[in-house]
Amino acid sequence: MQSMFACGCTSEEYVTRRLWLKARPPEECPYCSLKGLECSLVLHGYYDRVHPKGARVRRYRCTRTGRTVSMLADCLASHSCGDVDTMERIAKQREEKSSFGKIAAGVARRLYRPEQPIEGPLRWVKRRVSAVGGFLAAVVSLRPEELGGVEPTVTALRAHLGSERVLVELRHLAGAQLAGLDPPLGLRPRPLNAVLVPGGRFHKARGYRGPPGVRDAPD
Numbered sequence: 515m516q517s518m519f520a521c522g523c524t525s526e527e528y529v530t531r532r533l534w535l536k537a538r539p540p541e542e543c544p545y546c547s548l549k550g551l552e553c554s555l556v557l558h559g560y561y562d563r564v565h566p567k568g569a570r571v572r573r574y575r576c577t578r579t580g581r582t583v584s585m586l587a588d589c590l591a592s593h594s595c596g597d598v599d600t601m602e603r604i605a606k607q608r609e610e611k612s613s614f615g616k617i618a619a620g621v622a623r624r625l626y627r628p629e630q631p632i633e634g635p636l637r638w639v640k641r642r643v644s645a646v647g648g649f650l651a652a653v654v655s656l657r658p659e660e661l662g663g664v665e666p667t668v669t670a671l672r673a674h675l676g677s678e679r680v681l682v683e684l685r686h687l688a689g690a691q692l693a694g695l696d697p698p699l700g701l702r703p704r705p706l707n708a709v710l711v712p713g714g715r716f717h718k719a720r721g722y723r724g725p726p727g728v729r730d731a732p733d
């Protein structure tokens with residue numbers, strides 16, 4: 515399970531400042547609190563992400579159930595490579611009538627190897643533009659008091675919220691309901707079979723790396 519870590523920075527800053535070391539566990543264990551049980555969450559290492567390179571995600575483990583909670587930074591996509599600011603940028607470009615091909619060429623330069631055919635980046639862009647649209651519509655409907663009547667577009671929500679980071683803002687606004695929204699912006703857990711197929715965990719460069727210990731100590 516994932517929980518949101520409000521790091522309040524870009525993915526580049528997250529990496530250069532090693533902000534996963536600042537992540538703290540949720541106030542309540544997501545596995546036990548709904549059942550009214552008490553437990554403690556203990557450090558359980560981290561996993562490395564494929565992108566942004568060098569990023570790690572801190573994990574905690576519920577001592578009652580043995581299950582883990584990953585503290586995903588608010589700037590990082592869930593169950594998917596890439597970052598949230600990139601998603602917002604490409605959705606905005608699309609709203610401004612840039613072609614998918616042009617947006618994909620820009621993404622390919624940043625995220626893909628030079629020999630990669632454009633079809634991959636093109637699918638990547640289309641999926642994310644669609645995901646942003648679905649996420650904006652979902653949060654606008656979940657938060658009528660704050661967002662009622664606002665068109666669910668990056669452009670309109672930027673104007674309404676006075677922010678250039680609408681997706682991050684909406685992730686926080688959604689709060690606990692983020693766990694019911696689809697990745698890569700929501701934190702809904704993937705179905706079990708989705709993580710068993712080859713490549714299903716490609717956002718993770720490596721899995722669990724030994725017992726928690728010295729490597730988890732803050733700087």
Ligand SMILES: [Zn+2]
Nearest residue numbers: 543546553576
């Ligand atoms: Zn627990």
